Every structure is written in structure tokens, then in C-alpha cells.
Amino acid sequence: MTGREPAGAVSPTAVAVEVRDLHVTLDRVPILTGVDLTVAAGEWVTVIGPNGAGKSTLLRAVGGLLPAGPAVTLFGTPIRALKPRQRARVVATVAQSPAVPAGMSVLDYVLLGRTPYIAPLGRESAADLGAVHDVLARLDLDAFRSRELATLSGGERQRVFLARALAQGATLLLLDEPTSALDIGHQQEVLELVDQLRREHGLTVLATMHDLSIAGEYADRLVLLDAGRVVAAGPPDEVLTEELLARHYRANVRVVPGEHGPLVVPVRRGWKQGPPLNASGIGRAPC
Amino acid sequence: MTVRPTEPDRPAGASRTPRPAGVPVTGPPAAGPGAAAQPGGATAGSGGAERPPAGPGATARPAGLRLRWLVAGIAAVLVALVAGVSLGPVSLPAGSVAVELLNLFPGVHLDSGLSASEIAIVTELRLPRAVLGLLVGALLALAGGAYQGVFRNPLADPYLLGVAAGAGLAVTVAIVLGANVEVFTGMSLTVPLAAFVGSLGAVLMTYLLGAAGGRDRSPATLILAGVAVSAFLAAGQTYLLQRHADTIQPVYSWLLGRLATAGWEDVRLVLPYFAVTAVVVLLHRRELDVLSLGDDEATSLGLHPQRSRYLLIAAASLGTAAAVSASGLIGFVGIIVPHTVRMLAGSSYRVVLPLSMLFGGAFLALTDVVARTAAAPQEIPIGVVTALLGGPFFVLILRTARRVFP
Numbered sequence: 001m002t003g004r005e006p007a008g009a010v011s012p013t014a015v016a017v018e019v020r021d022l023h024v025t026l027d028r029v030p031i032l033t034g035v036d037l038t039v040a041a042g043e044w045v046t047v048i049g050p051n052g053a054g055k056s057t058l059l060r061a062v063g064g065l066l067p068a069g070p071a072v073t074l075f076g077t078p079i080r081a082l083k084p085r086q087r088a089r090v091v092a093t094v095a096q097s098p099a100v101p102a103g104m105s106v107l108d109y110v111l112l113g114r115t116p117y118i119a120p121l122g123r124e125s126a127a128d129l130g131a132v133h134d135v136l137a138r139l140d141l142d143a144f145r146s147r148e149l150a151t152l153s154g155g156e157r158q159r160v161f162l163a164r165a166l167a168q169g170a171t172l173l174l175l176d177e178p179t180s181a182l183d184i185g186h187q188q189e190v191l192e193l194v195d196q197l198r199r200e201h202g203l204t205v206l207a208t209m210h211d212l213s214i215a216g217e218y219a220d221r222l223v224l225l226d227a228g229r230v231v232a233a234g235p236p237d238e239v240l241t242e243e244l245l246a247r248h249y250r251a252n253v254r255v256v257p258g259e260h261g262p263l264v265v266p267v268r269r270g271w272k273q274g275p276p277l278n279a280s281g282i283g284r285a286p287c
Numbered sequence: 288m289t290v291r292p293t294e295p296d297r298p299a300g301a302s303r304t305p306r307p308a309g310v311p312v313t314g315p316p317a318a319g320p321g322a323a324a325q326p327g328g329a330t331a332g333s334g335g336a337e338r339p340p341a342g343p344g345a346t347a348r349p350a351g352l353r354l355r356w357l358v359a360g361i362a363a364v365l366v367a368l369v370a371g372v373s374l375g376p377v378s379l380p381a382g383s384v385a386v387e388l389l390n391l392f393p394g395v396h397l398d399s400g401l402s403a404s405e406i407a408i409v410t411e412l413r414l415p416r417a418v419l420g421l422l423v424g425a426l427l428a429l430a431g432g433a434y435q436g437v438f439r440n441p442l443a444d445p446y447l448l449g450v451a452a453g454a455g456l457a458v459t460v461a462i463v464l465g466a467n468v469e470v471f472t473g474m475s476l477t478v479p480l481a482a483f484v485g486s487l488g489a490v491l492m493t494y495l496l497g498a499a500g501g502r503d504r505s506p507a508t509l510i511l512a513g514v515a516v517s518a519f520l521a522a523g524q525t526y527l528l529q530r531h532a533d534t535i536q537p538v539y540s541w542l543l544g545r546l547a548t549a550g551w552e553d554v555r556l557v558l559p560y561f562a563v564t565a566v567v568v569l570l571h572r573r574e575l576d577v578l579s580l581g582d583d584e585a586t587s588l589g590l591h592p593q594r595s596r597y598l599l600i601a602a603a604s605l606g607t608a609a610a611v612s613a614s615g616l617i618g619f620v621g622i623i624v625p626h627t628v629r630m631l632a633g634s635s636y637r638v639v640l641p642l643s644m645l646f647g648g649a650f651l652a653l654t655d656v657v658a659r660t661a662a663a664p665q666e667i668p669i670g671v672v673t674a675l676l677g678g679p680f681f682v683l684i685l686r687t688a689r690r691v692f693p
Contacts, residue, residue, distance in 0.1 A: 065586050088589030099439075101579040103634030108350045112577050115588040121570045124349060168588070 015076065016041040016172050016204040017062055022071040024057050024228075031057045033228045041075070041171070044198060044205040046215045048239070049225035050249050055208040056096070056176050058225065062206060063093040063174045074172065088116035091172040092165035096180060106144045106152070106160050110136060113167030135166045139193065155186035159193070166197065173198075175207040179214070187211070191218050212253075216240050216261035224248060236261040350576070350635035352642070360645030364421060367652035371417030372409055374656050376663060379405060388414070411550075419549040419613055420655040420669075421648035422561050424620055426610040428647020430603035431621020432628075432640050433568045436575035437599045438494070441626070441684060442510045445607040446618035449489040449516035454611045456520045456527075457485025459538050463531045478541070479556070483608035485520075490604050492516045546614045546655060547666055557613045564606030568640060571599055575636035617651070617670045619677020624650055626684055 017039035024032040032054045039045045047055045061068040064079055064087045072079040074090050082090065092113075101109070113135075114128040136142055139159050144152065149160060158178065165173060175194065179187035195218055198205050209215040215222060216236030224232040224239050226248040232239045240262040242255050254265045373384040379401065386399035387409050401409065427445060434443035445451060461481035493516045497509035528535050574595050577585045585592040610617070624647040625639050632638050651669070654676075658669040 060583075063587055065583050083589075084586070084591065085589035088587060091587070093583070093587040095581070095583055098584060099579070099581040101576075101634075103629070104576075104579070105350070107348075108576075108635060109580075111349050112580060112588065115577055115590065118573070121573070123573065129349065 014041055015039070016043070016074065017206060018073040018076075019058075019062065019068075020071055020073075022058070022061055022068060024054070024061055024066060024068070026057070031228055032061070035225070035228070035230055037062075037223060037230065037233075039204055039206055041204050042198070042202050043221065044195070044207070044219045045221050045223060046207045046209050046219035047223045047225055048209060048212060048215050052227075053225040054228045055225055059093070059174050059176050059206065059208055063091055065093070085116045088168060088170070090170050091174060092168040092170035093174040094161050094165050094176065094178060096177045098161050100150050100157065102150060104149050105146050106141060106149055106163075107132065107136070107146060109149050109160060110141075110163045110167050113164040116168060131169070132163075132167050135163045138197075139163045139166070154181050155183075155189060158182060158186070158190050162190070162193065162197075171202065172204045172206070175205065177208055177210065180210065187214060194218075212240055212245070212264040213258070213261070216264070217258070218260075240264055350633060350637055352638050353632070356632045356638070356642055357645075360642050360649075363649035364645055364652075367421065367649035367656075368417050371420060371652045371656055372413040374660055375408075375413060377405075377408065379409065384409060415551045415554050416546060416549040416655070417652050418554050419546060419557065420652035422554065422557050423546070423610040423614045423617065424624075424651025424654075425644045425648035426557075426561055426564060426606040427617060427620040427651070428624035428643040429564060429568050429640060430607045430610075431647075432625035432636070432643040433571075433575070433599050433603040434490075434621070435625060436578060436636050436639075437596050437603070438497075438509055439579060440509050442507070442622070442681075444619065444622040445486075445603070445610075446616070446621065447510055447517075448513045449493045449520060450486040450604060450607045451611055451616045451618070452517040452520040452524070453485040453487075453489025453492075454482040454608050455485070455542055455616065456524045457481040457488070458541060458612075459524045459527050459534070460485075462534050462538050462541070463527055479560075479609060479612040482612045483605055486608045486611070487601060487604040489516055489520060490600055494600070542615050546669055547659070549613070553613050557609050560605055560609030564602050564609070565644060567602035568599060568606075569644070571595060572637045572640045575599070575640070579636075615668075615670060617673050619673045619681065620647055620651055622684065623673075623677055623680050626680075 015038060017037065019035055019037040022032050022035040022037075023030070035054075035058060037045075037058070047058060049055050057066065060066045062072055062074075062079075064072075064082075064084070068079060070078055070080065074082070074087070079087060110132045111124055111128065114124055114131065117128060118124060136145060139162065141156075141159060141163055144156065144160070149157065152160065158181070162178075173194070178194070179190055182190060191214065194205060197203055207215075207219070216239075219236060221234060222232075222236050222239040223230055224244060231248055232244050237257075240255055242253060245251055245253050245255070245264065252267050252269045254267050255262045256265060257263070368388065369381050369385050372388065373379045373381045383399040383401050386397050387401055387406060389395050390397055390399065391410070391414075399406075430450075431444045434445065434448060435441060437443075458478055458481050461477050465477060493509065493513045496516060497512035528538060574585075574590060577588055577590055578592055578595065580588075582592045607621075625643045628639050628642045628646060632642055651673075654672050655669050658667045658672045661667060661672075
């Protein structure tokens with residue numbers, strides 16, 4: 001680690017996010033108690049866990065939205081050593097349901113992502129505009145440029161939120177429930193897009209997700225959070241086990257092997273005696 | 288995997304590549320139509336400044352103040368100025384008035400055909416009144432626009448946030464405590480200062496009370512808080528006036544304002560407050576756009592939303608206090624003008640704020656003309672006229688607010 005770098009120089013390193021013994025207390029309620037997390041550069045890590053486990057809080061701490069003290073290090077530099085504008089060029093956050101300002105066009109919305117490059121009280125340069133046009137082209141949003149954000153569908157909006165984050169030019173992307181408002185087709189579309197961008201541009205992705213199967217399909221590693229602690233971490237097939245999920249989600253699930261990772265199938269309680277499920281038997285009618 | 292983290296601070300003006308940091312530099316930068324066709328397009332490498340616009344919607348321009356709107360705003364100010372000076376108990380020809388106004392510029396000597404007494408009416412009576420109307424209207428509209436952005440609330444208005452009531456109470460206290468305050472012949476410094484402290488205190492009370500509802504509060508919560516704060520402060524003021532009946536006359540005249548008797552000294556008193564408020568608010572016009580994304584988004588974009596918010600509240604309250612000091616309590620300007628601008632010219636604060644300043648000034652100067660000519664020779668208090676216009680307008684906002692501010 002090169003933690004002794006002067007503020008302002010974010011040195012290249014293989015570790016994008018390093019969280020050591022993070023404690024967060026909000027309104028005197030402990031939310032995170034001693035969380036450790038390491039995300040390698042270029043990796044996709046998804047944080048899972050039951051409601052209230054502290055997933056969003058963890059993301060907010062990594063994104064600099066909460067004072068995290070010395071516990072969070074981004075690309076080798078302690079986050080508190082970064083000035084807000086520097087931090088904004090390193091890490092971009094897409095919140096769970098970002099506000100949709102009335103009357104704002106897609107172009108204007110994505111242009112606001114260039115804020116960390118615009119001098120305080122300054123205005124966008126031609127280069128900022130060019131960067132935004134490139135991002136819009138890459139996300140197939142060209143045709144939506146002058147559309148009002150509020151008139152777009154959920155899937156299109158999610159692409160615009162992503163575009164805003166990409167316009168920020170950060171290598172670390174934090175996605176808080178990026179697909180919670182989308183139908184299953186748009187979920188896949190958005191996540192495939194994120195994965196493609198990650199591969200093409202060497203982005204690092206730290207996300208939270210509720211859908212466990214989808215979380216396992218896209219992430220390199222999963223981190224299971226429960227009551228403010230990391231209770232399991234590793235490749236999807238090590239974390240998505242019936243035993244761990246039953247213990248921490250109090251859920252009755254079957255885990256079946258899938259093409260891209262284990263698939264988690266909720267099973268109604270009381271049906272435990274039914275025939276064992278396998279990949280081909282998911283849709284089989286009971287007979 | 289090659290990962291190049293984001294570049295550190297670049298000097299302003301240095302050429303920027305639009306490529307997001309961390310893009311592995313592979314192959315020559317591709318530009319042109321071929322690149323865009325590539326899935327996941329390698330267009331990232333093309334030079335941003337030179338990149339020719341392409342594709343549908345390429346004509347879309349980023350939000351900004353269009354020249355024609357700026358010209359329209361300045362024209363409105365000039366029309367209001369000439370109308371404000373030429374209309375009155377003795378109507379003067381607008382053309383002569385315009386010529387006489389030009390004569391005020393150093394080095395201009397034109398013959399307007401007005402007599403010496405008419406010239407005195409123009410420069411000593413009507414012009415200061417029209418200019419004060421412009422300044423007060425500009426301040427109220429600017430403050431309203433700023434409050435709406437800061438609170439992300441379409442209904443925010445200096446009047447509805449309790450600012451006016453706070454200023455009223457504080458001024459009453461100041462007058463009661465210092466009975467010898469000269470409120471008529473030029474304001475002492477105490478009264479505008481009291482008005483500022485009072486309006487700032489009232490906004491903060493309203494904000495804290497409205498914020499008690501938590502993050503999911505509706506726009507109406509803040510307005511309800513403003514109503515409660517206004518009622519509370521007005522009660523305090525009534526009690527004070529009751530206990531000190533001798534101050535009712537000066538306090539009441541002060542609250543009604545002195546637009547009718549405005550002289551150049553009033554303009555000189557308001558001008559510095561106007562300058563500070565206008566500079567602070569207008570410099571933050573882009574930040575207000577970022578703030579409209581939400582506090583978390585603004586923070587993650589490298590801003591200090593809370594810091595900007597307090598600065599803007601202070602500036603808007605200072606402007607409101609100065610306006611109230613000069614012209615009494617005038618409601619609804621801060622809501623009528625920014626909303627009309629928003630509907631006509633665009634919702635970006637980079638458009639709303641400068642245009643609100645221009646059109647707000649023109650609006651109040653013209654309203655003042657109505658106030659003094661509609662029931663001539665009597666004058667209708669200008670606050671009554673704006674309230675008559677503003678009441679129905681407010682209902683309109685309430686009905687469309689859901690559409691404009693989802």
C-alpha cells in the first residue's frame with residue numbers, strides 16, 4: 001500500500017477499496033460494527049444481506065457520503081485525505097432512487113456529472129460537453145439528449161443515472177440497488193451494460209442487491225452483511241448456500257447450480273417435504 | 288488489467304481528454320462514424336472539443352441563458368423604468384422621459400422638451416421610486432428563486448417562509464427598544480440590521496421545523512412550518528405593539544413601506560444589499576442545479592450542499608430584509624416571477640435566477656405604476672396589488688406543482 005502519498009495524487013494500485021474495521025453509528029444506533037472489505041481494481045463485488053444489515057451505509061461510507069474516519073482507503077489514499085472534488089473523480093455513486101429534477105433534459109442531467117471538473121462557480125467547457133456526448137453515445141442515449149428526464153421509462157432513466165456517474169470519469173462505481181425499480185428484462189439489460197463498461201474501461205464495481213441469483217451471476221465476489229457485520233465473503237457459490245441464507249435471511253430457499261452461478265429459489269415454508277428441486281425441475285408442476 | 292486511476296487536479300484551462308480515467312489505453316483513439324458503430328464504442332478517445340456533433344438530438348444545447356431571453360429581460364426593465372417615470376398624476380410623454388433618462392448618463396445632452404419642474408419630477412421623485420421598485424422586485428424574485436432551489440420546494444417564497452413576519456417582529460422590537468429611531472428620515476442602521484436578523488431567524492426556524500418531518504417530508508410541510516412560524520412571530524409582534532401603543536404608528540408605516548416617498552437615499556441604502564445578494568445568488572446558479580439532484584448526489588459530485596445552502600439562505604434573507612426595509616411587506620413576487628420564468632424560459636437555475644432578477648424588477652416597478660394610478664389620486668398599497676395577483680397564481684402553482692416538481 002502507498003498510503004503515504006500526498007493528498008491529490010491517487011496512485012495506481014491493485015486495490016481499489018480497502019475498508020478496515022469500519023464502525024458507523026447513526027443516531028446512536030450502531031449500523032456497522034467492524035466491517036472489513038477489500039475490492040481489487042477491476043473487480044465486481046456485491047454486498048448482500050437482509051434489510052437493515054447496513055449495505056447502503058457501507059456504500060455511503062465508501063462513497064464519502066458519511067465520515068468514515070481512517071477506515072476507508074481508495075486506491076491507496078485514505079478517503080479523508082481526498083478533497084471532495086478529488087474524491088468525486090475517483091468514486092461515483094448511483095443512489096437507489098435518485099431524484100428526477102423537473103424539466104431537466106438528459107443532456108443537462110449528465111452534464112452535471114462533470115461538476116468535479118468544473119471550477120467552483122465556473123461553467124462547462126467544450127471538453128466537458130464532448131465527454132458527455134461520448135458517454136451518451138456509448139450508452140445509446142443519443143436520441144434522448146433533449147428529452148426531459150422525467151418523461152423517460154425506468155430502464156432508460158437508469159441508463160441516464162449510469163451515464164451521469166460515468167461522466168464523472170471515476171474508476172470506482174458504487175451502485176446501490178441499481179435494478180430494484182426495474183422489471184427482469186431491464187434488470188438484465190442494465191447489469192449487462194455495467195459489466196460491459198467495467199470490462200472495457202477497467203471500472204471497479206461495488207454494488208448492493210436484493211436479488212441473490214442476479215447478484216451471484218454478475219459479481220466476482222459476494223459479501224454477506226448481517227446486523228452490521230460481514231458474516232461471509234467469497235465467490236458466489238461459497239456465499240449463496242442454503243445454510244447461510246437460512247441463518248441470516250431467515251428464508252427458506254433452495255440453491256441450485258446455474259450457468260453463471262448458483263440460483264436461489266425461494267420455497268414456501270411448509271413445503272420442505274416436497275420433491276428435491278434441481279435445475280430442470282424448477283418449473284415442474286407438482287404431481 | 289491496466290487500471291489508471293483518475294488524474295489528480297489539473298490546472299484550470301488545461302486541455303482535457305473526455306476519456307474517463309481508468310480507460311486502458313489500447314490502440315489509437317478512434318473517431319468518426321465507424322467508431323460509434325462499434326459495440327460499446329471506442330469513441331472515448333476522440334477529442335471532446337473538436338468532436339463534431341452527430342446523430343439525432345445532436346442539436347440539443349445544454350441549459351443556459353439564451354441571448355434573446357436576456358435581451359427580453361433587459362427590455363422589460365427599460366420599459367418598466369420609462370413607464371414608472373412617465374405615468375402618474377401628471378403623465379409625461381414616454382419619449383421625452385426616455386430622452387431625459389439618457390441625459391442622466393455623463394456626456395449626453397439631449398433636448399427632451401420637458402420643463403424644469405417636469406425634469407425635477409422625473410429625476411427627484413419618480414426615478415428613485417421606479418429604481419427602488421426595480422431593486423426590491425429583483426431582490427424578492429431572486430430570493431424566492433434561491434429559496435425554491437435551496438429547499439427544493441416550489442412553494443418557497445420569502446413571505447410564506449415567515450421571513451417577512453420575522454423581519455416585522457425584529458423591527459418592532461428595535462423600534463420599541465429605541466424609541467428615537469428615525470424611521471422616516473432615512474433608515475438608521477439598526478432597523479435594516481434587525482430586519483436581517485429577524486428574517487434569518489425566521490427562515491431557520493421554518494427550516495428546522497419543516498425538517499422535523501424527516502427526509503420524506505412533502506413540499507407542503509415546509510410551508511406549514513412557515514405558517515406556524517409566521518403566526519407565532521406575528522403574535523409576538525401584536526403583543527409588543529399592544530404593550531407599546533405609541534410605537535404602532537411608526538411600525539405600521541415602516542411595514543407598509545416607503546415606496547411612495549422613496550428618495551435617492553433609499554436607493555443608496557438598498558443598493559449594497561442588492562449587490563451582495565445578487566452576486567452570491569447568481570454565482571451559485573449552477574450549484575443550485577446540482578443541488579436539485581439531491582444532497583447525496585451533490586456531495587458525491589464534490590460539493591458541500593449544506594455549506595452552499597446556508598450561504599444562499601443568508602444571502603436570500605439579507606436581500607429580503609433589505610427589500611422589506613425599503614418597501615414594507617410585499618408578498619408573492621418571489622413565487623410569481625420565478626415560476627413564470629420557469630414555465631417560459633426553462634427550469635435550470637442558470638436561467639431562472641438571472642431572468643427572475645430582471646423580470647422581478649420590471650414586474651414590481653410596473654405593479655407600482657398600477658398601485659398609484661388605478662385608484663388615483665389615492666394609492667393602493669403595492670403589497671395589496673401583488674397579493675391580489677399572487678393569490679390566484681398561488682392556487683395555479685398548487686394545482687400544477689405536482690407536474691412541475693414530481
